[in-house]
Amino acid sequence: MVVIRYLLLISLVVLYSANSHVYAKKISNKSFTIVIDPGHGGHDPGAIYQKIREKDVVLNLAIRLGRYINQEMPDVKIVFTRKTDVFIPLHERAEKAIASKADLFLSLHANSCPTPSVSGTETFVLGMHKTEENLDVAKKENSVILIEDDYSTRYEGFDPNSSESYIMFDLVQEEYFDQSVTMAALVQNNFKNHAKRNDRGVKQAGFLVLRQTSMPSILVEAGYLSNEAEAQYLNSEKGQTELAKSICDAVKSYKTSYETKNDFELKSIVNEETKEDRSNEGQHAPPAETSKPEIKTELQKTAPIVEKARPKEVYYSIQLAVTHTKLELKPYNFRGLDSVYMIENNGVYKYYYAREQSFEAILKRKEEAKQHYNDAFIAAFCEGKQISVDEARALQQR
Ligand SMILES: [Zn+2]
Known part of the structure; x- marks a missing residue:
């Protein structure tokens, strides 16, 4: 009896492996494509602190991120919305992402606000803002359309400065909401644990550039240029390296979950981690090296092979x-x-x-x-x- 059971188990495992092999092959026919979108550019400098301009900070970050992704995941196809200091309208950024049939859209920005003491990173997904503060970030980033030609027709009368315009984001149909939140949480976790940034969290707001893409999409605010120390960090070799590495590692985790189709499991782990992190607030953050193996172990625990065979x-x-x-x-x-x-x-x-x-x-x-x-x-x-x-x-x- 023991032998029969053992054989049955083996055959189930073989059956599953055979199926997953076929399935994995089907997925891998198309390479994973990522669009990196450094915000602003050309006559739109974005936020400015002394001589540090958002458009330069995010372009450098984007190019470095592209280099890291290339080194770590040579099979990933990278599309940049801009690689030089040029102005690109928001709708063209989204159109480029759609045309490249991307699997992930990353828009990179730096923040600013009137209070110089405010610092930290936050990552947005498309949705209805829960606070005025989040709405203000969206207003600021969307207002770039005002310097585009013919913006009123192009964006169907959307007024980036009017709060009423943002009501439509409450009924927005976001097919990729869960994946976007997963990616945003991975980025924030790495910013906090690897780059030791102040974690302002994953947030929702009505960003036009995210609304017009049709794939999991996030908008990263990598720090505040209005905070002197953070502006220096964003403009430094150390800051650029740590931030780009954090995003690159998040892409790697996300891509792994995409390929193993374990998005749901990964997401619930991210939520659990976030909860745990909150309860540990004030204590030391866990060392960076421990966070990745933990995810791996959990994935194996929640998705045992034999379990999937039935x-x-x-x-x-x-x-x-x-x-x-x-x-x-x-x-x-x-x-x-x-x-x-x-x-x-x-x-x-x-x-x-x-x-x-x-x-x-x-x-x-x-x-x-x-x-x-x-x-x-x-x-x-x-x-x-x-x-x-x-x-x-x-x-x-x-
Ligand atoms: Zn910006």
């Missing part, structure tokens, strides 16, 4: 909307659609229509939903966790 329940739903305030699940709140359900995650409410196990059935439901919600799209789940539609279909074909 068939998993896969289903599809139609994602309708995302809000930051909870809506009652009544048809009048969803343009007349019924059987809408909700999933809450980190203060974000996602609303889904229908639930089907067959892909053909969900395609029909999508047509129904599309009559009410133009942006509705198919979301796939495996045992309650959201996965990509490709992955769900691959799982069903096993």
Whole structure:
């Protein structure tokens, strides 16, 4: 009996390995592409402190980051929105990312504010701001469109300085929200643990450049030029090296999770880490070397090979909307659609229509939903966790 069990286990492992081999091969046909977007440039200097200009700081950081990624991950394709001191309109940056079919979009900026004592790094994902402070950062970065030609037509009357313009970000349909948050959290963790920066956290706000991309996207504010010490740090060899290395390591962790399709597990670990870090506030930060192996161990623990070999329940739903305030699940709140359900995650409410196990059935439901919600799209789940539609279909074909 023991022998039979052992053989069964072996065959399950072999079966899984064979499948994962086929699947991994399918993914690796396309190389991982990353767009590095140094903000501002040309006649738009961005924030300025004495003679240190945001446009120069972020361009140097971008080029260094590109070099590190090239050294550490030579298979990654890198696209720069600019490599010289030139002005590029926001919409062109996003268009470049879409045209290159990128897997990740990183916009690099440096911050400033009227209070010189404020310092630290923060990383934004697209969403509705929770504080006026976050709105101000978005206003400042978006106001660059005012010096673009014909901005009013191009951005459909969006006024970067009016708070009312930002209401639309509360109903924004962000298919890549979870991946963007994962990447943002990895960057912030590394800034804090490797570069020893003051961690201002992962935040949401309405950045036009993030809104127009169609991939996981983040906007990094690498520090405050209005803080004298931080301005010097951002402009120094040490600062540039540490910050670029931190982002490069975050890309590496993100890419690994992308390739092993363990995004969900990685994300929940990042959340756990953040929680732990908060409770340890005031104590010494853990040494940088320990953070990566920890993630690895957790991934192995949460995704044992034999566990994955048994068939998993896969289903599809139609994602309708995302809000930051909870809506009652009544048809009048969803343009007349019924059987809408909700999933809450980190203060974000996602609303889904229908639930089907067959892909053909969900395609029909999508047509129904599309009559009410133009942006509705198919979301796939495996045992309650959201996965990509490709992955769900691959799982069903096993
Ligand atoms: Zn900026």
